[in-house]
Amino acid sequence: MAHQYSTLLHDDSIRLLKLLSTGDDPNDRVLKCSLEDHRLSDIPSYEALSYAWGQPIFAEILKTHVGILGITENLASALRGLRFKDQVRYLWVDAVCINQNDTTEKSRQVAMMGLIYKSARQVICWLGQTDDSVGDAVETLKRLATSASRFGIIELIHGIKRTTSFSGHTKAQEDAFKELASTLNFSTLAKLYSNPYFTRLWIIQEMTLSRCAVLIARLWSISYDEFAMATAVLHSFMQTFANDSGSLTYSTLSSAWEIVSTKLAYTRKKNHEVLTDAELAAVNDDLWRPDWMNVKLLDIIDSTDSQCSDPRDLVYGLLSLSNDDTNDIDLPTDYAKSTSEVYTDFAKAYLVLKEIRILNHAGLQRISQERANISSSDLNRSTSLLQEAMPSWVPDWRVSRAYLALGGYKRPGFTAGFSFPTQIETVPTKNTKILISGFQVDSVAHVRRPIDLNAAHTKLPPRYATHEPTRASISALQSFCESHYQNARMTEYATGEDILTAFARTVLADGVYTAFEQLFPVFKGLPKGMVLLWRVFALLKINPDDTLDLAQHISLPNLQTGESGKSRAQSVRTAWLILTFMITALNKRALFITSQGYLGLGPALTEVGDSVVLFGGSETPFVMREVGDAGGDAAEKDFCILGDCYLHGIMYGELLTEEHQARVEEFGVV
Numbered sequence: 001m002a003h004q005y006s007t008l009l010h011d012d013s014i015r016l017l018k019l020l021s022t023g024d025d026p027n028d029r030v031l032k033c034s035l036e037d038h039r040l041s042d043i044p045s046y047e048a049l050s051y052a053w054g055q056p057i058f059a060e061i062l063k064t065h066v067g068i069l070g071i072t073e074n075l076a077s078a079l080r081g082l083r084f085k086d087q088v089r090y091l092w093v094d095a096v097c098i099n100q101n102d103t104t105e106k107s108r109q110v111a112m113m114g115l116i117y118k119s120a121r122q123v124i125c126w127l128g129q130t131d132d133s134v135g136d137a138v139e140t141l142k143r144l145a146t147s148a149s150r151f152g153i154i155e156l157i158h159g160i161k162r163t164t165s166f167s168g169h170t171k172a173q174e175d176a177f178k179e180l181a182s183t184l185n186f187s188t189l190a191k192l193y194s195n196p197y198f199t200r201l202w203i204i205q206e207m208t209l210s211r212c213a214v215l216i217a218r219l220w221s222i223s224y225d226e227f228a229m230a231t232a233v234l235h236s237f238m239q240t241f242a243n244d245s246g247s248l249t250y251s252t253l254s255s256a257w258e259i260v261s262t263k264l265a266y267t268r269k270k271n272h273e274v275l276t277d278a279e280l281a282a283v284n285d286d287l288w289r290p291d292w293m294n295v296k297l298l299d300i301i302d303s304t305d306s307q308c309s310d311p312r313d314l315v316y317g318l319l320s321l322s323n324d325d326t327n328d329i330d331l332p333t334d335y336a337k338s339t340s341e342v343y344t345d346f347a348k349a350y351l352v353l354k355e356i357r358i359l360n361h362a363g364l365q366r367i368s369q370e371r372a373n374i375s376s377s378d379l380n381r382s383t384s385l386l387q388e389a390m391p392s393w394v395p396d397w398r399v400s401r402a403y404l405a406l407g408g409y410k411r412p413g414f415t416a417g418f419s420f421p422t423q424i425e426t427v428p429t430k431n432t433k434i435l436i437s438g439f440q441v442d443s444v445a446h447v448r449r450p451i452d453l454n455a456a457h458t459k460l461p462p463r464y465a466t467h468e469p470t471r472a473s474i475s476a477l478q479s480f481c482e483s484h485y486q487n488a489r490m491t492e493y494a495t496g497e498d499i500l501t502a503f504a505r506t507v508l509a510d511g512v513y514t515a516f517e518q519l520f521p522v523f524k525g526l527p528k529g530m531v532l533l534w535r536v537f538a539l540l541k542i543n544p545d546d547t548l549d550l551a552q553h554i555s556l557p558n559l560q561t562g563e564s565g566k567s568r569a570q571s572v573r574t575a576w577l578i579l580t581f582m583i584t585a586l587n588k589r590a591l592f593i594t595s596q597g598y599l600g601l602g603p604a605l606t607e608v609g610d611s612v613v614l615f616g617g618s619e620t621p622f623v624m625r626e627v628g629d630a631g632g633d634a635a636e637k638d639f640c641i642l643g644d645c646y647l648h649g650i651m652y653g654e655l656l657t658e659e660h661q662a663r664v665e666e667f668g669v670v
Helices: 073-082 103-111 113-119 133-151 153-158 171-181 186-193 202-208 224-236 238-244 250-274 277-281 289-293 297-303 339-352 356-361 376-386 468-487 499-507 515-519 527-539 568-586
Strands: 013-019 031-039 047-050 060-063 068-071 089-092 122-126 213-217 220-223 424-427 430-448 589-594 599-603 611-615 622-629 637-644 665-669
Touching: 031 073, 047 202, 060 073, 068 073, 073 089, 073 122, 103 113, 113 202, 122 202, 133 153, 133 171, 133 186, 133 220, 133 224, 153 224, 186 250, 202 250, 213 224, 220 224, 224 238, 224 250, 297 356, 339 356, 339 424, 339 430, 356 637, 430 468, 468 499, 468 527, 468 568, 468 589, 499 527, 499 568, 499 599, 527 568, 599 637
Parallel strands: 031 060, 047 089, 047 122, 122 213, 637 665
Antiparallel strands: 013 031, 013 089, 060 068, 213 220, 424 430, 430 589, 430 611, 430 665, 589 599, 611 622, 622 637
16 A cells, blocks of 8 residues: 555644664665654654655655655665665655655655755765775775875865965975875776765755765765865875876866855855854955855755756755845745746845846847757747747746856955945736846947857866857957947047957956966956956967967966966966856857947846946946836836947946936836
8 A cells, every 4th residue: 555644733733754773684675664743853873864856756665664665776776775674764765755746745854855955964975876986986085085185275174264265286295196196996986976966956955055965875974074085185186196097087076065165155054153253364365265155045046967867956955055145035935836927936035035147048149959959040039039038137047047147256356336325126916027227228239159169168277168250250259349439530548448459358357257367367457467368368269189289489477376477388388278268258248339339248148229228336337128118107118138348438337326316216027
């Protein structure tokens, strides 16, 4: 008989899985348990199981005290591996302890998951029945964790005082790690970090909220602290041994590193409540304090590449990370709502807090995959189709951005609208519409797009890929720009700069929020440095065999250190970095010129006649398109957001004079 769930007795009740022992037969494959109702305020010691659900194929059977439940093969494997021989084991397992067919219960229990994981004695992270190579990988990680103190990693994971950055090392540390790396088996490490477990979105919350955690794979185990320190060492030194690490790459490490870095940020943010003034004074504000003191759920959701089967869980699966923060949103969990409704509620909750930066993650530029083939030339007749999924001011978290956002992060890079207040209102009669105060800066008069840049790889290292037609089409943007200003008889830009300087700063978005900020510190904040980068890019070419056409006499510096190029290999590497990141900065973007002669970098969907609008408190302006009348609402027109943009000459508040503030009006955004 199928198991029938009884109703939980109290608002703070959860079910615990009481896993029965194997008894005298350790080979008995029959799984037996009982499900018990307990209040979180009065509950026996238990462990929470964290695992990858896998495909929804329930081929295994779990015998409960009142019937049977179908469970997945991976869960059955975990339960068999965790059974004790002669005593019961209390576990909390989401797939079994929550009635997945009861929407009301599921909503209530998911909302409690933060408390459930915090209350558990420990979290067991089950990596599955992997092959024998996992044993070697686990032992290697333990060795790395033991060596972490040599590289300052223990202080970064556990302490407030900072001895080194994750990316900066002394020569002695680099030499020591190279010696250690020569003894490591990178292929087994790559196999462990490629485990599907690390790509599951729920894992981030489950590990982050745990008091204590252990990772288990077959017969081997490693504590979370050891795993975190080893992962930090590998991530920190990836650049040092990238050429010798085989299949172990930044990309391979990215999912596990996301978990480690999120828990680190969350822990430091929570610990801030009990730090002394002296300890706070030891924090280096510029380098890392903002990364943990200002982190919000919005930042975590935007940065994650993790996966989940229900797109609503991209919000709900991380929601517990915001529940303890009075400055973050408080969003109820409700599985009766559609994905569009959940994402709309999420965006509206942040806008109520005047977190207008969420708009940098929205716009029709970020559309659902099924509508991604609509071309910009068809957009005028297709705007309504693009908006069917959700309003233009609501980020579609199902879609990974194929372009670089120009704002919306923890630390603002631009301050275009900071000098006048954020004013946002919702429309009670229309859930898909908001009213935002701002003013129209200008309108788009000319547009030029590079060819499709999908061939560009945005993750480094180990591959850097592009092709000559793409590079040439980007170079052609300069001719488009210079031709326009020559025809307009303009010899200098509105800022007083020469046209080439304005152009180079625009196509690179002034180096802000692109990889140039991290990899090219020697150019950051130097307008002429942007021109130099562009000149180098314009000189480079790609041969038909995809090799770099770089003249032998050209010597380029190491862009991480600023040191002069010491070898041909270093110059080629720097050239590839410039090529790749130039393409990344322009991917899914369009260069445009406004009616007043401003040069901008906007969404690929930008068309002549679109408006450039600046909202109060926003980092960047936005490209907007009028879509119709607002009816009887306060605003006269409705607009949709295409996406954020860079408009050279206004990004640092230059236009916010009394004259411009007098032009502030209310925009209806749908």
